Amino acid sequence: MKPAFSTIACPDWTLDRIVPLARELGYAGIELRSFGQTGGGQSGSDLACEPCYTSARKLREMFEHEGIEPSCIATSIRYDQIVFPPIIGRVIGDFERPVRDTKRAVATAASLECPFVRVFGFELEHESRSSGLPRILQRLELAATTARHTGVRLLIENGGSFPTAADLREIIDRIGTRNIAAAYNPAVAVAAEEDPIEGVRLLAGDLSTVKLRDLKVGDRESGTPATTAPLGEGDLDLGGLGVEGFVRHLSSVGYDGWITYEHDRLFTEGTGDPTEMLRDATAKLYRWSGAPMSDRESRKFAMA
Secondary structure (H helix, E strand, O other), rough: EEEEEEHHHHOOOHHHHHHHHHHOOOEEEEEEEEOOOOOOOOOOOEEEEEEEEHOHHHHHHEEEEHHHHHEEEEEEEEOOOOOOOOOHHHHHHHHHHHHHHHHHHHHHHOOOOOOEEEEEEOOOOOOHHHHHHHHHHHHHHHHHHHHOOHHHHOEEOOOOEEHHHHHHHHHHHHHHHOOOOEEOOOOHHOOOOOOOOHHHHHOOEEEEEEEOOOEEEEOOOOOOOOOOOOOOOOOOOOOOOOOHHHHHHHHHHOOOOOEEEOOOOOOOOOOOOOOOHHHHHEEEHHHOOOOOOOOHHHHHHHHH
């Protein structure tokens, strides 16, 4: 498996700072969080590391120079928007807006030679699954066609009304195209009472990214919120194994995709400089997975 981290760890840093850091810390790739572009071609993002801010050529050269891969363009694109009025809304509304957003994200990914664009199905509110899912599938199928012949695939992640691997399995099977793969967040699946070991089995063959983080569970009675914890030092129980055991399981079943560490400083305040958390995470991921390091990386961690 290949270790990466998400730029949600450093939303206030520019990519010319982040990419060299990834090499220094031993990561193989970086997941680029993106809020995309407006219709006029301007970025609508406040991220200092927004990939749409920098020319594709400059970014490609930056990644190539450091020997790092862009593992994914991680967007917030979702396909659940209600059509209202139910029939004429498809005519007078903008049914295909998320499809166009996807097309722009795919173009960005293709220009960076990045293999994936992360998307979501997301939330069904005040409607049944049988009513809302066909609308999501229709948009997602149209979106998947925008990736055809680009070298990019859509990466649908579990969340919202589709929190489990079983949900992703249903969506991928019903779309029936190789232009879609799965990103699996086991913490989200566990909250929905899915065994993540079974989740990995269900997604076999289509699982391209596993998302990892760790948390100290809060206390509802006292109002203490959950807090970020160093990987393997929190309270997450992933199939009775903990984070370390889960990573070892992935290695034992031959998983060879991306394993992306999420240290959330984008949506969580007060978490401080991310460097040591990122350093700690990649050292543990190599150790737990048994993934080979280069000689340079091995010497660096032995000296740390």
